[in-house]
Amino acid sequence: MNELSFMNHLSNENYLAHLQENLDHRKLLDENRNLNLSESSEQDFLELFFAMKIFEEGKQLSPHTIKAYRSDAKTLLDFLVEHSLSFRDIGFPEVKAYNRLINETYAVKSARRKLGFFQRLLDFGYETQFYKSHLSTWLTKPAVQKGHYIMEETRPNEELHRVPRRELSQADAQWLLTFFPKIVKAKKNREQLQKRNLLIGYLLYSTGLRASELLSLNWGSFRYSHQGHLFVDVIGKGKKQRTVPIRNEVKEVLFSYRKSTGDSTELNLEDQSPLFFALYNKEETPRKTKKRLTYPALYKIVKEAVELAGKNSKISPHWFRHTFVTVMLENDVPLAVIKDWAGHADISTTNVYLERVNQDKMHTHLDKADLF
Structure with a gap:
């Protein structure tokens, strides 16, 4: 010290x-x-x-x-x-x-x-x-590449290649989610593990949370609005708090998971117990000593689901965040709203995704023109 x-x-x-x-x-x-x-x-x-x-x-x-x-x-x-x-x-x-x-x-x-x-x-x-x-x-920093692409990292003397950004199509993401519960091989706590894994996939895909944000969620992070809608309060980068809406489909999986673990499904803002915790096979973990799920464990869950589904082996938890932003833009959710949901510090970050989405819509606009 x-x-x-x-x-x-x-x-x-x-x-x-x-x-x-x-x-x-x-x-x-x-x-x-x-x-x-x-x-x-x-x-x-x-x-x-x-x-x-x-x-x-x-x-x-x-x-x-x-x-x-x-x-x-x-x-x-x-x-x-x-x-x-x-x-x-x-x-x-x-x-x-x-x-x-x-x-x-x-x-x-x-x-x-x-x-x-x-x-x-x-x-x-x-x-x-x-x-x-x-x-x-x-100091002169290298310029950020524009457009919804990344420059593939290569050796210094090799040419750089433009490769698609790390994200899934909506169909591939939905297909991959079905494999999250299927990777469970353990017999003990099998139902809890399956429901936990499914909820992890649903939250990654439908909220765009960073892996660290997902793992830091507590049961007390969830609350209802005055209108009865479910939200989750997230602590993001720089300890900045934001609120993200939870879809009804995810809500059902969330409460089903809570029931399977024997925990209360009553929302309690004071409950700071981890939403995702390690479920051991040998002995039951006392509720007061729940060990929060780690990033390596989360990474392993995603990788095993990807392998079982036969998808791109490079897919990681962060791909779902990119996918969420793109899917929201493709469904015409306002840019400023997505910025707030994703916790982007600057709207220019969100706008990078919009450029690629607009490129995909070019032919839709072109076909409307009476050229021939």
């Missing part, structure tokens, strides 16, 4: 005093009481960067996000070690050299993330006078 992280557990009354004492002792405040790292050690600089810009107080990061940050930090450290550089040595030439390395080595998505991490570090350094110049202004 670093010297600052312990303060997260202090009361409001003690936090200011301890923070002042800590920074004063390390001589990290200037005459204006502002954070000044111009004379600090690199250890202080990195500790404060991670404490204030990465692992911020009150900000809960997913294991996937933490893993990505560690990867980005290691990539930067490897570059510095290879060139016998310290963080203090970073200037214009080093920024441009690292920028070029990342752009030439990684696919667009990974490159943008790694350069984003580097940019945050440089900006923090400039804000705290660790760096005298605004070095991040020299």
Whole structure:
């Protein structure tokens, strides 16, 4: 634990005093009481960067996000070690050299993330006078590919290929859902496992939830509106809350699953027990010690269903999210509504899907024209 992280557990009354004492002792405040790292050690600089810009107080990061940050930090450290550089040595030439390395080595998505991490570090350094110049202004991130396609990641010297985005047709998605309960081989808790798997498939397909959002659902996440419609409250990226409607078909599967596990079907906002939990074959799991289903377990369920259905082996849980957005657009649900349901930070993300959907409708419009 670093010297600052312990303060997260202090009361409001003690936090200011301890923070002042800590920074004063390390001589990290200037005459204006502002954070000044111009004379600090690199250890202080990195500790404060991670404490204030990465692992911020009150900000809960997913294991996937933490893993990505560690990867980005290691990539930067490897570059510095290879060139016998310290963080203090970073200037214009080093920024441009690292920028070029990342752009030439990684696919667009990974490159943008790694350069984003580097940019945050440089900006923090400039804000705290660790760096005298605004070095991040020299960074150039690769452009995001437009249209509802992704660029297949290839070796640096090979040509890039445009491949369809990772999604299913509506018919294929519905067909694949039927295999979620069929993969269960266990005899004990067989009915519960089948109903659980089916509900997982239904929720992935009909709500567009991210895998992490699905796994974090509790029974108390579900509630009725004043009109009697069922909704689920989701905690998404950046701990942003959104509400997603639940179709009646999914509602039936949800309550059927709850009945099979012996749990109450009465909605209770105070119930923080996990919706999806591990069902062991050897012994019954006490209700108070339910172990939330993990991503590897969810991934395995999807992969086994895909294999049994004889579908594309690359299909993962996230394909259903892409499928949901596209299917909603194909059924003329307003763009702004889908943005809110999917939890997109910016409507431009949702609009990427719309471009491909509109391409598919080109011939419908063309055939209406009396050309011949």
